[in-house]
Every structure is written in C-alpha cells, then in structure tokens.
Amino acid sequence: MTDRHNGKVPAVEVQDLTVAYREQPALWDVDLTVPSGVLLAIVGPNGAGKTTLLKAILGLLRPVAGQVLVFGQPVEQQRRRISYVPQRGSVDWDFPTSVLDVVMMGTYGELGWIRRPGRRERERALAALDQVGMRELSDRQISQLSGGQQQRVFLARALVQDADIYLMDEPFQGVDALTERAIVTLLQQLRAQGKTVMAVHHDLQTVPEYFDWVMLLNVRRIACGPVTEVFNEQNLRLTYGGRFAMAAFAREVEEAAPAIVTPDRSRSGGDDHGTGAA
Amino acid sequence: MALALPDLAPDYTLRTVALGAMLLGLSSGVVGTYAVLRRESLLGDAMSHAALPGIALAFLLTHSKESALLLAGAVAAGWLGALLVSAITRTTRVKLDTALGLILSVFFGFGLVLLTFIQKQPDASQAGLDRFLFGQAASLLRRDVMVMGAGTVAVLLAVLLLWKEFKLLVFDPDFARVLGLRVRLLEVILTSMIVLAIVVGLQTVGVVLMSAMVVAPAAAARQWTDRLGLMVLLSALFGVVAGMSGALISSLTPRLPTGPTIVLAVSGLVLVSLLFAPNRGLVWNWARERGRRGQVRAEGMLRQLAALAEHHGSLEHGHPSAVLRASGWSPEQVEHVLHDLESAGYVRQVGADRWAITAAGMARVRPAAEAENAGDAPARPAASGTEVTGEGQP
Numbered sequence: 001m002t003d004r005h006n007g008k009v010p011a012v013e014v015q016d017l018t019v020a021y022r023e024q025p026a027l028w029d030v031d032l033t034v035p036s037g038v039l040l041a042i043v044g045p046n047g048a049g050k051t052t053l054l055k056a057i058l059g060l061l062r063p064v065a066g067q068v069l070v071f072g073q074p075v076e077q078q079r080r081r082i083s084y085v086p087q088r089g090s091v092d093w094d095f096p097t098s099v100l101d102v103v104m105m106g107t108y109g110e111l112g113w114i115r116r117p118g119r120r121e122r123e124r125a126l127a128a129l130d131q132v133g134m135r136e137l138s139d140r141q142i143s144q145l146s147g148g149q150q151q152r153v154f155l156a157r158a159l160v161q162d163a164d165i166y167l168m169d170e171p172f173q174g175v176d177a178l179t180e181r182a183i184v185t186l187l188q189q190l191r192a193q194g195k196t197v198m199a200v201h202h203d204l205q206t207v208p209e210y211f212d213w214v215m216l217l218n219v220r221r222i223a224c225g226p227v228t229e230v231f232n233e234q235n236l237r238l239t240y241g242g243r244f245a246m247a248a249f250a251r252e253v254e255e256a257a258p259a260i261v262t263p264d265r266s267r268s269g270g271d272d273h274g275t276g277a278a
Numbered sequence: 279m280a281l282a283l284p285d286l287a288p289d290y291t292l293r294t295v296a297l298g299a300m301l302l303g304l305s306s307g308v309v310g311t312y313a314v315l316r317r318e319s320l321l322g323d324a325m326s327h328a329a330l331p332g333i334a335l336a337f338l339l340t341h342s343k344e345s346a347l348l349l350a351g352a353v354a355a356g357w358l359g360a361l362l363v364s365a366i367t368r369t370t371r372v373k374l375d376t377a378l379g380l381i382l383s384v385f386f387g388f389g390l391v392l393l394t395f396i397q398k399q400p401d402a403s404q405a406g407l408d409r410f411l412f413g414q415a416a417s418l419l420r421r422d423v424m425v426m427g428a429g430t431v432a433v434l435l436a437v438l439l440l441w442k443e444f445k446l447l448v449f450d451p452d453f454a455r456v457l458g459l460r461v462r463l464l465e466v467i468l469t470s471m472i473v474l475a476i477v478v479g480l481q482t483v484g485v486v487l488m489s490a491m492v493v494a495p496a497a498a499a500r501q502w503t504d505r506l507g508l509m510v511l512l513s514a515l516f517g518v519v520a521g522m523s524g525a526l527i528s529s530l531t532p533r534l535p536t537g538p539t540i541v542l543a544v545s546g547l548v549l550v551s552l553l554f555a556p557n558r559g560l561v562w563n564w565a566r567e568r569g570r571r572g573q574v575r576a577e578g579m580l581r582q583l584a585a586l587a588e589h590h591g592s593l594e595h596g597h598p599s600a601v602l603r604a605s606g607w608s609p610e611q612v613e614h615v616l617h618d619l620e621s622a623g624y625v626r627q628v629g630a631d632r633w634a635i636t637a638a639g640m641a642r643v644r645p646a647a648e649a650e651n652a653g654d655a656p657a658r659p660a661a662s663g664t665e666v667t668g669e670g671q672p
Contacts, residue, residue, distance in 0.1 A: 058456050079458035091450045095315065096504045105446050109457030114439050141504040161457075 009072045011036040011165050011196040012057060017066035019052050026052040030066070030221045034213070036164075037194050039187055041201040041210070041227075044217035045240050050200040051087070053217065054167045057198075058084055070165065079109060083163035087170055088150045093143050100125055100138040102153055106160030121160075128156040131189075133182055148179035155186065166190065168199040172206075184210050207231060292529045295415045295482075298423045299521030299540055302479035302491060305430040307517025308437055309475040310496035311510045312468060315448045319497075320375065321360065321469075323489035324382040326476045328359025330389025330485050333410050334396060343406065345422050349477050352410075356473040359385050386485070413484030413537030415525065422481055429478040433471050437510065444468065445506055482521075483537040491517065494544040501555035520544035575607070576615050577643075580624055583635040584643045593640070596632025 014032040018025060027049040034040055042050050055061045057068050059075045070078040083106070103125040104117045111117060117125075129135045132152040137145070145153065151171060158166055172180050187210065190197055198215075201207060207214055207227060214231050216222040216239040223230040223238075306322075313322055332355025333348045340347055359381045366377040393407060409417055437444065446454045447464045455461045472492065479488050499512035524540030553560050579602055586597050599612050607615075616633055619625040624639030635643075 055452075058452075060452055060455055076458075079456070082456070084453060084456040086450070086452060090452065092315075092317075095449045096500065096506050096509050097445070097449065098505070101445075102449070105442075105450070105453065106457075108442055108446055108454075108459065111442070113443070116442055143504070157453075 009036070010034055010069075011038075011071060012198065013069040013072070014053075014057065015067050015069075017053075017056055017068065018064045019049070019056050019061055020064050025064075025219060027056065027063075028220050030217070032215060032221060032224055034196060034198060036071075036196050037191065038196060038213040039191050039211045040196075040198045040213040040215060040224075041207050042198060042215045042217055043201055043204060043207060043239070044222075048218040048239075050217055051169055054084070054169055054198070054200065058082065058167060080161075081164040083158040083161040083166050085154045085158045085166065085168040085171055088147060088154065088173065090169075093145065093150060095142065097142060098138070099129070099134065099140050099142060099145070099153055102142060103128055103138075103156045103160055106157040109161065124160050125156070128159040131159055131186065132156045148175040151175050152179065152182070155183065159186075163195075165196045165198070168197065170200050170202065172201065172203065204236070289529075291416060292525070294418050294420055294423055295529065295536060296522055296525040298415060298418045298426055298482050299525040299536065300518045301423065301426045301430045301521075302482050303495065303517025303519070303521030303540070303544075304514050305426075305433045305475040305478045305517075306488075306491040307495035307499075307513040307515070308510055309433055309471050310492040310494075310517075311499065311506075311513045312444060312448055313472055313492055314496040314500065315506075316468075319493045320378045320489070321363070322472055322476060322492035324363060324378040324385075325356040325359050325473055326480070326485045326488035326492075327382045327389075328385035329353075329356040329476065329480060330410065331355050331385055331392055332358075332389075333480075334389055334392035334407065337396060337407060338392065345419075345481060346425050348407075348410075349425065349480065352477050352480055353473055355385065356476060357470070360469050360473065389485075409484070410480055411484050412486060412535065413480070413482045415482045415528075415536030418481055426478045426481075429474045433474055433478075436467060436471055440464065440467065483540060487537055487541045490541045490544060491520075494541075494548050495520065498544075498548045498551035501551040501558045516544065516547050520547060572615070572618070575611070576619055579612070579615050580619060580635065580639050580643045583625060583633065584640055587635050587640065593634055593637065594628065596628035596634045598631050599633060600631075602633070 010033045012032065012034040014030055017027055017030040017032075019027040026047075030049075030053065032053075042053065044050055052061065056063050057070070057075065059068070068075055070082055075082060100122070104121055106128070107117050107121040107124065111121070126135060126138060129138050132155050134149065134152050134156060137149065142150070142153065151173075155168075155171065158168075171183055175183070187197055187199075191212075199211070201211070208231060212227055213225065214227045215224040216230065216235050218239045218241075223235045310319075310322070313319055329352035332351035332353070334351075335355070336348050336351025337343070342348075363374070363377045363381050366372050366380070367374050372380075393411075396407060406414075406417070443454075443459060443464055446457075446459065447461060447468065451461055454464075475492065476488050479491050483491055495513040495516035496509070498516050499509045502512055503509050520543040521540055524543040525536055527543070528534040528536040528539040551559070554562070556562055582602055583597065586601070587593050587595070599609065599616060602612050602616070616625060619639070620627065623636060624642060625633050625635055628634045
C-alpha cells in the first residue's frame with residue numbers, strides 16, 4: 001500500500017464489459033479507464049447499470065464478457081487495495097452489533113482466517129470514526145443510527161481498509177446537508193492522499209463541484225473523462241434520453257453550476273475543476 | 279453441567295436423556311442464531327425433514343440400526359436438500375420460500391414412503407425407525423450421546439474459530455467478498471453446522487419438530503440483547519434450559535413425550551421473551567406507547583389551560599373540567615390527566631371542579647409555543663407569555 005502510481009498504470013481498467021441479468025443486458029460493452037488519483041462520479045438514469053458496474057469491478061458479479069483490471073491485475077489479486085461502500089439499504093441495520101464493531105470489519109481482510117481484531121484494529125477503527133465525526137457514537141447499537149450516520153459508518157469501515165481505490169454506491173443518498181459536506185471534505189482528503197474514488201452519484205447539479213471526472217452511463221458508456229470536457233448538455237441528453245425535462249435540467253445545470261460552485265469553493269479551499277462547463 | 283447431573287438425575291436413562299437434550303439445545307441454540315439472523319430459519323425446517331429419507335435409505339442399505347450410521351444418512355440427505363434449495367434458487371426464478379417448501383415436502387414424502395415400505399418388510403429388526411419422526415429420547419444410548427457430543431463440539435469449535443468470519447458473512451456478505459473472504463466456503467461450513475445441529479437433535483426431537491429448536495432459542499435471545507456474542511450465549515442457554523427442563527418434566531410425568539415437551543418449554547421461553555423483554559418486548563412497547571400518549575394528552579391540556587389563562591389575563595381564574603373535554607376525551611380521562619398535572623405542579627384546583635394553570639405550567643408550555651410560531655413573530659409571544667406569568671406571581 002506504500003507504492004504510488006503516478007498515472008502510469010490506471011487505477012481501474014474495464015474492457016468490453018457486458019453483464020446481463022436473465023438475457024437483459026445491464027451493461028453492454030463498456031470500456032472505462034480511470035487514472036489513479038481522480039474523484040470520478042458515475043451518473044445515469046435508474047437502471048443504467050451503475051451499481052452493476054461497481055459490483056462487476058469488485059468481482060461480485062460474473063460478467064458475460066469483458067475483463068476488469070485493478071492496477072493492471074485481476075481484482076482477486078488486489079483485494080487489499082480496493083474498498084467498497086455499498087448502498088445503505090443493502091444490509092439489515094437491525095443486526096445485533098455496535099458501530100465500532102461494524103467499522104472494525106474493515107480490518108477482517110488483512111487479519112486473515114481465525115485471527116480476531118485486537119487493540120491495534122480497535123484504535124484504527126476509532127481513528128476512522130474520528131475522520132467521519134462519529135467517534136462518540138462508537139458504542140451505539142447500529143439500529144439506532146440515522147441514515148446519515150449509517151452512511152458515515154460505512155465510510156469509516158472503508159477508510160479502515162486503507163485501500164487505494166474506493167468504490168462508493170450513492171454515498172450522498174438520503175443524507176442531510178451537513179453530512180453531505182462532511183463526505184465531500186472526506187473525498188477531497190482522499191484525493192489529496194492520491195486515492196482514487198468512483199462514486200455513483202445522482203445529483204447532477206453537484207457533479208462539477210464535488211468531482212473532477214465523470215462517467216455518463218446508460219447500459220452503454222456514453223462518455224467518460226474530466227468533468228470540464230464531457231459533462232455537457234449533449235452527453236447528458238444522450239444519457240438520459242431526449243426527455244424534455246431532463247434536457248432543460250441539464251441546461252440549467254450548465255448555467256447554474258459555476259454560480260453555485262463559486263461561494264462554496266472559496267470555503268472548501270480552491271479546487272480547479274468545473275469552471276469549463278459554461 | 280455434566281458434573282451436576284448425577285445428584286439431579288440418579289437414574290441412568292434420565293441422565294442420558296437429559297444430557298442428550300442439553301447437547302441438542304446447546305448446538306441448535308448456537309447455530310440457530312446465525313440461521314435466524316440470515317433470515318434462513320426455514321432452511322433448518324427443510325433440512326430436518328429432508329433428513330428422513332436419508333435415515334431410511336441408510337437402514338435399507340445396511341440393515342443396521344446403529345444410530346451413527348443412520349445419522350450419517352441423515353447428514354447426507356440434509357445436505358443434499360440444502361444443495362438442491364440453493365441450486366433451485368440460483369438457476370430458476372423460484373423464490374427461496376417456495377424452494378424450501380418444495381424440498382421439504384418432496385423429501386419428507388419420500389421418507390414416509392420408504393418408512394412404510396420398511397415397516398411392511400418381514401424382517402423383524404425394522405421396528406423403531408419411526409422414532410425419528412417425533413423423536414424418542416428414552417431410546418437414547420450413552421453411545422448416541424457421545425455422537426451428539428462430538429457434533430456439538432464441532433459446531434462450537436467452528437463458531438469460536440470463525441467468529442468474525444461468520445459475523446461478517448451474516449451482516450454483509452458482499453463486503454466479505456470484497457475483503458477477499460472465501461464466502462462460498464464459509465456458507466458451506468455454516469450450512470454444514472446447521473445440518474450437524476439438526477442431526478444432533480433428531481433422535482430426541484424428531485424431524486418434524488426439530489426446526490423449532492433451531493429457530494426458537496435464537497428468536498427468544500434476540501429479544502434480550504443487541505450484541506451478537508450475548509445473543510449466541512443466551513440462545514445456547516435457552517436451548518440448554520429448554521432441553522433439560524423438557525427432559526425432567528417428561529420424566530416426572532408418565533406418558534409425556536420428551537421431544538414435544540422440550541419444544542413446548544422453548545416455546546414458553548419465546549413467549550416470555552416476546553412479551554417481557556426490555557426494549558423489544560410487547561409489554562414494554564405498550565407501556566412506552568401509553569406513556570407517550572399520556573404525555574401528549576397532558577401537554578395538550580396544559581396548552582388549553584394556558585390559552586384560557588391568557589384569554590382571561592389571570593392565573594387565578596379557575597375553569598371547569600368540562601371546558602377541557604376536547605377531542606373526545608372522556609370525563610375520567612380529563613380528570614386523570616388533571617390530577618397527574620396537579621401532582622407535577624403544573625395545574626392547581628381553585629374550587630370544586632375548577633382548575634387553573636400554575637406559573638410553572640405556564641413556563642413549561644410557553645417556550646414550546648414560542649418555538650412553534652418562531653417563524654412569523656419571534657418577539658411577541660414571548661412578551662405576552664412573560665406578561666401573564668408575571669401577573670400571577672406574588
């Protein structure tokens with residue numbers, strides 16, 4: 001985990017990826033190259049295969065065709081370098097366990113068979129909870145958490161892994177403005193450490209503000225690249241279909257985005273992305 | 279526990295039966311925790327029913343009544359049933375509950391056919407296989423208990439060694455796979471443990487009731503705790519207690535079958551847990567709900583009295599309780615709430631059936647009212663509130 005990749009080997013490389021659920025293709029011939037160290041948003045309408053793409057990259061699904069490389073190798077050989085923040089609804093939050101316990105699960109991979117987490121793992125989990133501002137809730141039963149807190153617990157669990165690539169499935173879904181801020185700050189810290197983040201994202205308005213790369217997906221790959229180059233009305237229309245409302249919304253995004261971004265950006269400390277959209 | 283038994287149960291048969299019943303409760307209690315948390319409670323039911331043809335076939339092939347052999351047949355058939363359930367759900371559109379029902383009935387039906395066939399054979403040694411249907415604890419031999427003990431030890435070892443693996447597998451299998459855990463292998467081990475636990479109990483409780491021993495202790499334990507470790511311990515304890523008390527009760531009462539008595543004992547534990555466990559119990563919830571409703575009611579009444587006091591501009595003026603009978607409360611309810619409020623110092627009685635709010639009651643109600651209309655006029659209600667309160671103070 002010490003070696004850095006300075007854009008030589010892409011963090012994630014997907015070639016000709018096709019995934020189908022009962023003949024219905026969820027992903028069709030998708031190519032994708034994600035350079036190391038970017039924050040990438042994956043956007044697309046419902047059923048576009050965004051979650052499927054993440055799961056296929058993680059090896060949770062068996063693709064019909066195509067291959068996935070993580071830092072140039074099959075994902076099975078890079079388990080320690082890749083982490084996952086699933087959708088909150090993917091687990092039963094009534095499971096009898098505590099916040100700290102869930103976060104410590106992030107260490108199970110490196111511990112290997114049988115060995116239990118000890119004090120070192122505990123400390124790391126607490127540090128990760130600190131990062132997401134949840135330390136004081138470490139003893140809490142997980143069923144008592146709010147949606148935003150659940151999300152932050154999952155983020156902390158991924159942080160504990162200290163991976164190089166983080167795949168996040170709708171990290172902003174159902175969280176309040178304050179939590180959203182906290183998560184954005186966290187994403188920027190990750191990027192500052194040279195980590196790569198791929199996140200499924202639904203709020204088109206905030207794409208230029210939060211991310212520097214974007215992938216537009218609707219079963220097929222519509223476009224992928226720096227936000228300034230590919231996040232435009234034409235690509236959005238291709239992604240979301242010719243629907244009037246969407247097209248109008250996309251235009252609104254392009255016009256509004258720089259205006260919305262500027263005041264926030266001065267606070268979050270100077271990013272250099274998103275301005276080219278206008 | 280085995281050491282304490284001799285005084286409790288001097289009788290050899292009873293000792294064997296009680297020990298067997300405790301082992302059964304222990305193993306199925308531990309394993310059941312995982313089955314219940316994985317929402318696979320019915321997998322146990324399907325697998326125990328599926329074990330029956332295995333027992334019958336083992337007998338037909340070997341003509342031996344050696345229980346280790348018969349139980350080996352049970353393990354194989356139970357496993358096959360589990361495999362088929364997983365194959366059906368994975369390759370067809372049939373849902374899990376349907377697949378479980380299918381496997382359960384097909385295997386069990388086949389088992390009954392084989393059992394009938396065996397009973398019709400001239401061979402005299404066939405008698406007694408039907409003890410696996412409802413269990414026959416009295417037929418337990420020391421050797422059987424040793425086999426059960428081995429199965430229990432295997433189950434406990436697996437849980438102890440693979441503690442964190444099983445926890446993650448149950449909570450978030452996808453994440454387990456992302457971490458590189460061998461999820462398939464773990465699932466195979468967990469299923470094997472369920473099969474083992476079932477086989478441990480077959481002779482005592484029988485294939486029909488065995489699933490109760492897997493589900494019930496865990497369901498009861500879940501009511502009492504929010505920690506997995508404690509839940510496993512409690513579930514094991516409940517299983518052991520039910521097993522032992524079932525064995526003892528049935529031995530003290532003539533013609534009371536052991537297996538069903540054990541199942542009744544564990545059902546009793548479930549009932550108590552569902553009703554009385556703190557936080558999750560029904561009684562607890564009911565009391566909490568009642569308390570909350572009473573609080574809302576009291577709050578509303580206090581607010582009415584405050585409004586009346588403001589209208590009259592005085593805290594001295596008493597109001598008859600009939601005035602307060604809003605939103606369909608009965609006179610008794612109004613009376614009851616008023617007395618509660620009086621003992622809390624928020625209202626006082628100023629005459630026969632005449633009630634007035636106190637300064638303390640005013641102070642309690644008004645901040646909330648301020649917060650409510652804080653949007654439109656933050657200053658005014660606060661002023662009027664203090665005005666009225668001030669008037670009432672000597």
